[in-house]
Amino acid sequence: VFVSPQPTVLHADLDAFYASVEQRDDPALRGRPVIVGPGVCLAASYEAKAYGVRSGMGAAAARRACPDAVFVRARFEAYTEASKAVFAIFEETSPVVEALSIDEAFLDVRGLEHIRGTPVAIARQLRSDVRERVGLPITVGLARTKFLAKVASACAKPDGLLVVMPDRELEFLHPLPVQALWGVGGKTAAKLHAAGLTTVGEVARVPETLLVEVCGRAAGRQLHALSHNRDPRRVRPRVRRRSIGSQHALGRPRRRSPEELDAVLVGLVDRVTRRMRKARRCGRTVVLRVRFGDYTRATRSRTMVRATAQTEPILATARSVLAAAMPLIETRGLTLLGIAVTNLEDNVGIQLALPLGREREAVVDAAVDDVRARFGTAAITRGVLVGRDRGIEVPLLED
DNA sequence: TCTGGGGTCCTAGGACCC
DNA sequence: TCTGGGGTCCTAGGACCC
Numbered sequence: 001v002f003v004s005p006q007p008t009v010l011h012a013d014l015d016a017f018y019a020s021v022e023q024r025d026d027p028a029l030r031g032r033p034v035i036v037g038p039g040v041c042l043a044a045s046y047e048a049k050a051y052g053v054r055s056g057m058g059a060a061a062a063r064r065a066c067p068d069a070v071f072v073r074a075r076f077e078a079y080t081e082a083s084k085a086v087f088a089i090f091e092e093t094s095p096v097v098e099a100l101s102i103d104e105a106f107l108d109v110r111g112l113e114h115i116r117g118t119p120v121a122i123a124r125q126l127r128s129d130v131r132e133r134v135g136l137p138i139t140v141g142l143a144r145t146k147f148l149a150k151v152a153s154a155c156a157k158p159d160g161l162l163v164v165m166p167d168r169e170l171e172f173l174h175p176l177p178v179q180a181l182w183g184v185g186g187k188t189a190a191k192l193h194a195a196g197l198t199t200v201g202e203v204a205r206v207p208e209t210l211l212v213e214v215c216g217r218a219a220g221r222q223l224h225a226l227s228h229n230r231d232p233r234r235v236r237p238r239v240r241r242r243s244i245g246s247q248h249a250l251g252r253p254r255r256r257s258p259e260e261l262d263a264v265l266v267g268l269v270d271r272v273t274r275r276m277r278k279a280r281r282c283g284r285t286v287v288l289r290v291r292f293g294d295y296t297r298a299t300r301s302r303t304m305v306r307a308t309a310q311t312e313p314i315l316a317t318a319r320s321v322l323a324a325a326m327p328l329i330e331t332r333g334l335t336l337l338g339i340a341v342t343n344l345e346d347n348v349g350i351q352l353a354l355p356l357g358r359e360r361e362a363v364v365d366a367a368v369d370d371v372r373a374r375f376g377t378a379a380i381t382r383g384v385l386v387g388r389d390r391g392i393e394v395p396l397l398e399d
Numbered sequence: 400t401c402t403g404g405g406g407t408c409c410t411a412g413g414a415c416c417c
Numbered sequence: 418t419c420t421g422g423g424g425t426c427c428t429a430g431g432a433c434c435c
Binding site: 404405406407408409410411412413414415416417 | 422423424425426427428429430431432433434435
């Protein structure tokens with residue numbers, strides 16, 4: 001007996017997320033074109049999008065496109081809080097949730113019929129839960145694969161639900177423009193257009209080898225697979241982050257003193273290392289990112305011998321990379337400075353209860369031996385010896 | 400459409416190792 | 418002795434995503 005697989009992958013995507021939060025919190029903004037800035041348009045309400053405003057647009061261009069728009073300064077704490085509330089509903093809806101960004105996720109709703117109903121019923125319930133409990137509009141796409149579910153939600157926006165039934169998949173997919181394929185942005189679309197391919201159906205009709213020639217190996221293969229509706233990726237809880245970074249736009253290009261640049265660098269390193277420690281991650285490679293007045297970019301990186309989340313070694317590394325990049329920076333106007341730490345590792349720690357009254361070195365040696373025994377040859381990059389005074393931990397010795 | 404801040408993955412060359 | 422085949426890691430850049 002052949003049972004046609006039912007659509008069980010759900011892609012949930014909040015509509016114009018930042019702008020919707022602003023409209024929710026300020027009734028005067030409802031029904032009006034809202035642009036969240038400043039500088040660039042981080043989000044535009046659907047009323048503003050109707051005038052051609054798009055996220056990523058410069059503020060001046062957005063104002064030209066929609067002179068009546070209300071400009072609002074971004075409130076990231078409010079968005080983080082709203083996102084947490086929405087993800088709590090996702091987690092209640094299905095045990096398998098894969099976060100894609102602050103405002104979208106995949107949910108696998110297989111095997112939930114007896115508990116929560118059919119996939120379509122679950123999707124409807126999810127939309128109304130988010131609307132009632134968080135006060136935000138959300139669009140849901142439901143299909144057999146992640147790719148199709150995401151395409152479906154994009155088509156159903158705003159505030160919609162679209163189900164792609166298994167016998168209608170190619171009919172739905174093939175007329176779409178190539179940009180609908182995952183991984184096809186401006187550059188790849190231009191290459192495909194140059195090859196005479198403008199729709200997904202046309203991409204599906206050419207051999208894989210041609211796509212590989214035009215777009216490279218990985219991209220070509222993926223395009224071929226997706227255009228034939230082959231997407232075997234499962235929904236799975238988010239894999240760990242691979243980098244943590246921070247960047248700062250400097251405004252108009254002009255000469256900057258080394259002290260000025262160093263001050264920016266110190267701020268960036270401080271932000272990044274704080275976040276690393278909070279996430280209990282440490283990293284080995286420091287990447288310096290720069291951007292110039294003509295919007296060209298460059299990166300320079302250096303890998304340390306050991307992974308760390310401490311401010312001092314990361315700052316020292318960042319400084320040496322910046323120093324090495326100075327000749328490049330001095331010849332072109334710098335407009336952005338950023339750093340990222342990659343090659344992240346888990347910062348595993350264990351805590352031991354030790355008797356008092358022994359030699360401090362012996363205590364530390366015992367702790368180190370214990371860590372070695374548990375984690376094998378794992379390098380010990382940092383130790384904190386703490387005492388306990390009426391239940392409160394007191395650091396006694398670091399490193 | 401002239402630009403913010405946060406990420407991901409892929410490619411390619413070079414150094415180095417056995 | 419100047420050379421095969423396999424691999425890893427590092428660095429830099431490109432494209433893409435929200």
